[in-house]
Amino acid sequence: MTFSILLVDDSMPMRAVIKKAFIAAGYAGSDFSEAQNGIEALERLKKSWIDLVVTDFTMPVMNGLEMLLKMKQHDIFKDIPVLVVTTEGSQEKIDQFMNSGAAGYIRKPFTPEQLRDMITNILGESHGNEQSDNSDNDFDF
Amino acid sequence: MAMNNLIIQIMISISEVMETMFYIPVEPRDGLIAFEESGLPGPDRLEAATITFHGMFSGTIELIIPSSLLMIMTENFMGEKRQHLTQKHLEGTLKETLNMLAGNTFSKVDSQSSFCLGVPELNTSAIKNIDASREHESRIHYTAPLFVVDTLDGPMGIKVNVN
Numbered sequence: 001m002t003f004s005i006l007l008v009d010d011s012m013p014m015r016a017v018i019k020k021a022f023i024a025a026g027y028a029g030s031d032f033s034e035a036q037n038g039i040e041a042l043e044r045l046k047k048s049w050i051d052l053v054v055t056d057f058t059m060p061v062m063n064g065l066e067m068l069l070k071m072k073q074h075d076i077f078k079d080i081p082v083l084v085v086t087t088e089g090s091q092e093k094i095d096q097f098m099n100s101g102a103a104g105y106i107r108k109p110f111t112p113e114q115l116r117d118m119i120t121n122i123l124g125e126s127h128g129n130e131q132s133d134n135s136d137n138d139f140d141f
Numbered sequence: 142m143a144m145n146n147l148i149i150q151i152m153i154s155i156s157e158v159m160e161t162m163f164y165i166p167v168e169p170r171d172g173l174i175a176f177e178e179s180g181l182p183g184p185d186r187l188e189a190a191t192i193t194f195h196g197m198f199s200g201t202i203e204l205i206i207p208s209s210l211l212m213i214m215t216e217n218f219m220g221e222k223r224q225h226l227t228q229k230h231l232e233g234t235l236k237e238t239l240n241m242l243a244g245n246t247f248s249k250v251d252s253q254s255s256f257c258l259g260v261p262e263l264n265t266s267a268i269k270n271i272d273a274s275r276e277h278e279s280r281i282h283y284t285a286p287l288f289v290v291d292t293l294d295g296p297m298g299i300k301v302n303v304n
Contacts, residue, residue, distance in 0.1 A: 011240070013233040016219050017162075058240075058258065087244025090255045107248065108241045109161035 002029040003123060004048070008041040008055040008064065009085070014108075018054055018085060018115070025116035038062030042070055045077055052123060057086040057093065065097060072101050081122050085110070143198055144303050147250060148288065151202065151299060154245040155290055158238060163217045165292050173286040180289070180296045182207050188231065189264035190239045194247065196256035198303055202246075203264070204239045205287065205298035211235055213294050236261040 005022060007015045015034050022030060033050065035041035037059040044050070053071070055064040062070075064084060071077040081103035088094060094105055103122045106114055152169040159165045181187060189205040206214070208231075215226055215234040239261045247256040287298040 011233050011237045013215065013219050013230055014237050016221075020220055058260065060260065087240045087258070089244045089246070089248025089250075091253055092255050108244065109158045111161055 002031065003027060003051040004031045004033070006033045006035060006041060006044055006050045006053045008035045008038065008053060008059070008067065010036045010056065010059045014056070014085075021112045021115040022119060024112055025119055027119065036061075038064060038067030038070070041067055042077075045071070045080070050080055052119075053080055053082045054085055055082060057084060057088045057097070065093075065100065068097065068100050068102060083118060083122055085115070144301070147246070147303065148301060150246045150249040151242065151288070151301065152290070153249065154242050155297075155299065157245060158241045159214075159290075159292070162238075162241065163214045165214065165217065165294070167290040167292050167297070169288070169290045172288075174289045175286050176298075179287065179298055180291075181205065181298055182295075188235050190235050190261045191264055192239050192243045192261045193259035194243060194256050195259075196247070197251065200301065200303035202239065202243055203298075203300040203302075204235070204242065205300070206235060206238075207295050207297075210292065210295045210297065214238065232263055236263065 005027070007018050009015045009018070019032050022028075022032070033044050035044050038055075039062045041053065041055065042062075045053075055067060057064040064086070068082050071080060071082065078101075082101070084094075084097050084102050084105040085108060086094075086105060087108045089107075097105055104118050106118055155169070156167050159167045186208050187205055188208055188211050189203060191201050191203045193199070193201050211231050211234065212223055212226070215221075215231050216223055218234050218237075219226070219230060221230070240258070243258050247258070250256070285300070287300045289296050289298055
């Protein structure tokens with residue numbers, strides 16, 4: 001099964017590393033999109049269906065938590081699982097993410113195996129259905 | 142006391158980051174090392190970035206890496222051959238390394254309190270600017286003692302400033 005995955009991180013090397021981990025985890029056939037911050041990610045979500053959003057926390061323009069909260073206010077995007085991959089060390093910030101509806105988080109540095117396990121867990125549990133086709137839906141905020 | 146603990150956690154974190162993300166083992170040296178004894182090359186062959194932190198105490202962490210080692214790290218990190226790498230890849234890797242180092246460090250210093258990290262900033266303009274006065278500044282800057290960790294591909298320097 002292939003997925004449409006949106007990678008949100010202002011670090012281009014980190015987006016490449018996460019994509020590489022997805023491919024190593026068996027998601028090579030998936031469609032990957034990229035955004036450098038929350039605003040770009042929300043714009044990308046409006047264009048076509050995304051099955052999973054993987055986001056950093058600290059980003060310029062709009063951070064990962066603000067993006068997650070925007071998604072949770074949206075009729076369609078609220079059900080898209082969001083995985084947080086972050087350097088954030090504070091448990092308080094992690095709790096904020098999880099209490100806001102994130103599907104999971106991984107702290108950097110991470111091993112490919114840790115990321116693979118989390119991806120499999122989320123896509124298996126949170127998106128066991130076939131890929132959705134919401135092309136007729138209104139994606140505007 | 143806080144400074145000592147911070148340094149210990151930085152050294153543990155740099156090992157974790159380098160080994161987990163770059164597959165490069167490191168060996169920290171004890172205490173501050175004079176720049177001339179660090180084994181680091183001259184400023185024109187160094188890349189550096191700084192991150193600020195604010196919390197129970199505030200300050201900066203600066204990471205200084207020889208260009209040749211940064212190239213190896215970026216190759217390992219991205220899984221790309223060096224001929225496919227650009228300056229942007231190298232700079233992104235340097236900033237992300239410092240970001241991971243700082244985030245990991247402060248999760249160990251105190252995971253319950255909120256340390257706010259800034260966005261890593263490159264110091265390359267201070268190092269690489271060929272303008273004579275700037276070069277002089279950078280040479281002064283890079284003669285100060287620093288913490289050093291060794292790798293098989295050369296040393297890395299870390300400077301910590303607590304306000």
